[in-house]
Amino acid sequence: MAPYEALYGRKCRSPLYWDEVGEKALVGPELVQMIVDKVKIVRQKLKAAQDRQKSWADLKGRPVEFNVGEKVYVKVSPMRGVVRFSKAGKLNPRYVGPFEILEKVGTLACRLVLPPSMSRIRNMFHVSQLRRYIPDPSHVLEVEPLLTKGNLGEELKYEEVPIRIVDTKEQVLRRRIIPYFKAQ
Known part of the structure; x- marks a missing residue:
């Protein structure tokens, strides 16, 4: 239903509904019939557009079914x-x-x-x-035991300690130089 009809409990008094309310004689049957015909054409075109979109959507969608235990x-x-x-x-x-x-x-x-x-x-x-x-x-995934060294904490976190610097590099930008270090 239209928002107006939902809010006020009756149809809007526009030329679209004059043929249903009984006010056809006040305006003229030609105008009301012309509006009713236009509304039918609009509804047919909307239905055709919805059907076309649905046919394209159905091509892409695939029915997926799963069973219990899969x-x-x-x-x-x-x-x-x-x-x-x-x-x-x-x-x-x-x-x-x-x-x-x-x-x-x-x-x-x-x-x-x-x-x-x-x-x-x-x-x-x-x-x-x-x-x-x-x-x-x-x-098949095999479960490997965790590290058992003394540095493994309660929350399974450990601290990484670098052994040596393997390589260094400097990135030269316009206003500054960024040093990069590769650590083992």
């Missing part, structure tokens, strides 16, 4: 200043995972089993954010 990757959305899934930067992967689908919520959402390290992230995702995982026997 493994999928989750897309890491690169937004400026937002770190998701503890990943940031442009060289990090676009997708993380694989994660198992716990249940389907409707036709377009899936609930995933996330590890405890991602407990703060909501575990329901739209299918457009998921990519199918194709199992590969060579894709």
Whole structure:
């Protein structure tokens, strides 16, 4: 419905609706009929444009269905200043995972089993954010033990200490010189 009709509970008293209200005799049937014909033409052209856009959109879209128990990757959305899934930067992967689908919520959402390290992230995702995982026997990841030297802290952080300066370089700009050092 039109905003006017939603606000006031009746149709707007414009020439578009005079044929429905019964004021056709006041203005003249030719003017009202001409306006009604124009409105029909506009509606037909809008419908044709919507159908054309829908046909192009349907060509690009692909129906994606996932089943319970399958493994999928989750897309890491690169937004400026937002770190998701503890990943940031442009060289990090676009997708993380694989994660198992716990249940389907409707036709377009899936609930995933996330590890405890991602407990703060909501575990329901739209299918457009998921990519199918194709199992590969060579894709088995082996867990390597962490560094056990004494410099590893409680939060798994360590301090890097340079051993020696390998190379030096100076970048000459117009008003200043920037020294660069390559450390081992």
